[in-house]
Amino acid sequence: MDAIQQHMLDTYRAAQLSEPAPPPPGRHDRAVLRDLYRHWLRHPPTRRTDDPDTSGPPSPSGV
Template sequence: MSITQHYLLDTCRAHQHGDPAPPGPGAHDWHVARELRDYRQFRAVPAGRPARGRMRQALRRWLRPRTRSTC
């Protein structure tokens, strides 16, 4: 049974029982990806691994500003 068929079956059952329809397949993929990334970054701190990602880049920009040429 494919994901789409399973979703349609769940939607039909929910409608028959008067329950709200389940979210469609792939509706929360980006949210799950962000949660996983945040969890991995959080677990890196107690493990003593260096910070990675946007925070590290922001700190680098703040501590080492680029010198602009005056041409």
């Protein structure tokens, strides 16, 4: 089922339950992407400490 079909089904269900219709798909995409980008700028990803590339030199046992 694609987004349009899901929206049509959700709109029908909302009408049957006398609830407000959901927003159309993609309506808030730009705002969501902008907020994610701003969050990423404030909190950039860091390397995990258990990543084998950043754990330092190999141990003498080779493990």
